[in-house]
Each structure stands twice: as structure tokens, then as C-alpha cells.
Amino acid sequence: MEDKLIGREALKQNFVAKEYLTTYVSVGCGGPPTCGTIYAPALEKLHKTFSRGDIRGDTLIDIGSGPTIYQHVSACEYFQEIITSDFLEQNQEEIKKWLKKDPEAYDWSLILKYVCELEGNREKWMEKEEKLRRTIKRVLPCDATLPNPFDPVVLPPADCLLSTFALEVACKDHSIYRSVVKNLGALVKPGGHLIFAATLGVSYWMVGPSKFDCMALTPEVVEGAVKDAGFEILSCESLGFTFPPGICDAYDALFLVARKPK
Numbered sequence: 001m002e003d004k005l006i007g008r009e010a011l012k013q014n015f016v017a018k019e020y021l022t023t024y025v026s027v028g029c030g031g032p033p034t035c036g037t038i039y040a041p042a043l044e045k046l047h048k049t050f051s052r053g054d055i056r057g058d059t060l061i062d063i064g065s066g067p068t069i070y071q072h073v074s075a076c077e078y079f080q081e082i083i084t085s086d087f088l089e090q091n092q093e094e095i096k097k098w099l100k101k102d103p104e105a106y107d108w109s110l111i112l113k114y115v116c117e118l119e120g121n122r123e124k125w126m127e128k129e130e131k132l133r134r135t136i137k138r139v140l141p142c143d144a145t146l147p148n149p150f151d152p153v154v155l156p157p158a159d160c161l162l163s164t165f166a167l168e169v170a171c172k173d174h175s176i177y178r179s180v181v182k183n184l185g186a187l188v189k190p191g192g193h194l195i196f197a198a199t200l201g202v203s204y205w206m207v208g209p210s211k212f213d214c215m216a217l218t219p220e221v222v223e224g225a226v227k228d229a230g231f232e233i234l235s236c237e238s239l240g241f242t243f244p245p246g247i248c249d250a251y252d253a254l255f256l257v258a259r260k261p262k
């Protein structure tokens, strides 16, 4: 595996936002009745989680958002403000393009239609798109491994902290992962929630021709870190997906919801 690109400098130099979107979000996108994207199981879990109505509030912070907004489509009905964040400028730019309706922005319509279908009305996807654009209020640079990930910006504690498939990329080993989860947990208000989606057992992931390194997670490591951070785990379920061969060697992914005691 000497051909793997390791470390944050390699990520900065070689990660191409549009290639990530083509590799991961567009895989098999085929229209109704499902959107066909590999992220459909995550969209379904996010829909179920937020539509219960008890995870809501002023602010949701997403850590390591990448160039994607699929993870915010259900949430935007339940928060006044969503803050996206990522380590890479190219990812922040990709989201800003979508917010500005730049003609070169990624087309999220299939994902928006799919989530609207889950909510019972596929036809209202354009309203949803506008609602999401209004709700994403900030797109911040972030390094999840820093004591203040948004330095020099200081954010007040949030009602919900979300992170999808990012911390296994941000953290070099399990001990760093545990301290990062603890630190991120401190950004959540008492009574607030933590939602993680994580790939399991990954040693590499591809973005176009670039093969990146990744830390292999297990459900025990994720759950242990969340409990150590002082959270009560409400659910931890398999997402039941693997990637097409040669893209990423995850054996599964998990979806975890936890609450910080008041």
C-alpha cells in the first residue's frame, strides 16, 4: 500500500471536490423510486432521526462537511442555522458555489427529490432547496484536531453536532480519535445531540485517481469514544453498505445518535 497518499498536505494537494462528488454521491444515481446514490441509507437514517422532531434547536454544526450538502437536507427543517465546515478550501468553495447558485455548482436535485420523497412529497424539492440555502448560514474552515477547530472563530455551543465520514480521515489513530470526539463533544450544549456516520475498517479511499489513507474504525471504537466524551448513545446502527470495488474498502458503515445529559 506504498501508493497511498498519507497526511493532510497530500489531501490538500490532491483532493478534487468534483471528483469526490462524482465518485461517491453520483454513484448509480438513477431517479425514482430511490435516488440510487450510495448515500441513500445515510439519507434514510438522517430522515428518520430528524423527522421524530426531538432533535432540533438553533444551531447544527457539521464537521468535515466536504463538498456535500446531502447530510443537511432533512436537518434544515429543524434548525435555524446550519454551519458547515471543512479542512479543505476547495470543499468550502464547492458549497459556497451551490449557495450562490453558480452554474458550475454540483446539481443536488436527485438527492433533494429523494429526501422530499421520504418526507412524503417529492414535488416540493425546489422549496427544500431554497430552505436549505437559507439555513446554511456559514461555511467555515475547520481542523477537527485542533482544541478550537474553527480558530480564530469561536462558536457558541450547538444543539447538534453532525459529522459524516470525516473523522476517520481527520484522525491518524484511535487515541487521537478519542480525544477529538471528546473535544467536539464539548461544542454541544447539555441536552444536545451528536450524530456520526462513519465507515468501518477502511484502509484507503479513492477520489478520482488519488488513493488516500484512512484510519480503520470499529463500532466499539466509535461507541467507546462517544461514551468517554460523556454522551448517552441513543442508537448505533449499521448502514449496510459497501462501496463499489476499488473505491473504498469499508466493510460497512455505522450511524450513531447520542445525547449529552443535561
Ligand SMILES: C[S@@+](CC[C@H](N)C(=O)[O-])C[C@H]1O[C@@H](n2cnc3c(N)ncnc32)[C@H](O)[C@@H]1O
Pocket (backbone or CB within 6 Å): 024, 063, 064, 065, 066, 067, 068, 071, 085, 086, 087, 088, 091, 142, 143, 144, 145, 163, 164, 165, 166, 167, 169, 170, 171
Ligand atoms: C470522506 S470525506 C466526507 C465528506 C462529507 N462529510 C461526506 O459525508 O461526504 C472526508 C472529509 O474530511 C475532511 N477532513 C479531513 N481532515 C480534516 C480535519 N482535520 N478537520 C476537518 N475536516 C477534515 C476532508 O477535507 C473531507 O472533506
